[in-house]
Amino acid sequence: MSYELQHYLPLELGLYQPLTVNEENTSIIKPYIKNPLKIQFDCYCIECKKETTFKFYQDKFDQYYTNQYQMDIERRIDSKLPIDFIFKCQRDESHVFYFTLLINEDKVIKIGQYPSFADLQLHKINKYRTVLKNDYRDFSKAIRLNSQEIGAGSFVYLRRIFENLIEETRQIASEQEANWENNVFEGSRMDNKIKLLKDYLPDILVENRSLYAILSKGIHELTEQECLDLFPNVQLAIELILDEKIHQKEKQLKISSVRNFVSTTIEKLKS
Ligand SMILES: [Zn+2]
Structure with a gap:
């Protein structure tokens, strides 16, 4: 999985622009569903006011039940519920980047993001x-x-x-x-x-x-x-x-x- 692909959902995909998943681009979404724990990307931190690495964040409960986390994502997709992805700035854990996806069969829609693209x-x-x-x-x-x-x-x-x-x-x-x-x-x-x-x-x-x-x-x-x-x-x-x-x-x-x-x-x- 290349670094650029991890970058795509948080930093390239616009809000409410449905992404149709096909064979070519399936690796954009797959890691987020199958193995989100490993995801990280570089991005400007609006709190530090400089480039930083954001790493996927899971709360303590998830840390001990890794498989359950993945099951939870799949359950949410099946129930057509939105899924939140939270990332933390590696310089200061109180600085977050997050976005929410709605996945409906082969359509992925980003329905929320913080900070905004404009920021x-x-x-x-x-x-x-x-x-x-x-x-x-x-x-x-x-x-x-x-x-x-x-x-x-x-x-x-x-x-x-x-x-x-x-x-x-x-x-x-x-x-x-x-x-x-x-x-x-x-x-x-x-x-x-x-x-x-x-x-x-x-x-x-x-x-x-x-x-x-x-x-x-x-x-x-x-x-x-x-x-x-x-x-x-x-x-x-x-x-x-x-x-x-x-x-x-x-x-x-x-x-x-x-x-x-x-x-x-x-x-x-x-x-
Ligand atoms: Zn920061």
Whole structure:
């Protein structure tokens, strides 16, 4: 059983998205029913505020009656009752991760989870707070909505942030390039805009710019599913631009601190 598969139910499967178990994916659910005692996975702990290993937790009674635990799970499946899986943070036992499954023949549905996907995601964007300024609220709102499977709603926020970042980049380019043609830029689709800004954007974004052509479409032209599928890629693109901004900011700080040091040292040596 691979580590990735243990990961799937707690961290990949969305709420109320029925998973149909077939021959190919049966190993996703099997260990949870047959041998949950061995299950562990790495995940961000919202209490420790860092990555940790969560291990399956059983209360004292179960520890002495291991087989009974498995029987209990199977009995619950037969009776179509929900099954709770509780995991504990290995740094502090009071930090828990849990989720509830409803298993009905070949359908597995996750009907509850703590912490929510949004809580697990949001800590990752905290470092962008200062570079995003006013857009930070919209960025966290987008992630919250997306974790609730709200496609178009979440996508609107994300697209606006992406467009704001492209606009900021356009301003820099138009200041720095003597023969910048704004008409050409404004009349272009998103993929071409990215190409025109290629010297100011991360390479990976420029290489994959065709992906963002779809951002020029009206939101009514996109299906709910298209919005959900696009979301992670646009989120990544935004984060790449922000990472670059943070990097540039730190670099500038270091440069000015070196300059400062050199000039004050020269002054000192002169006197
Ligand atoms: Zn913890």
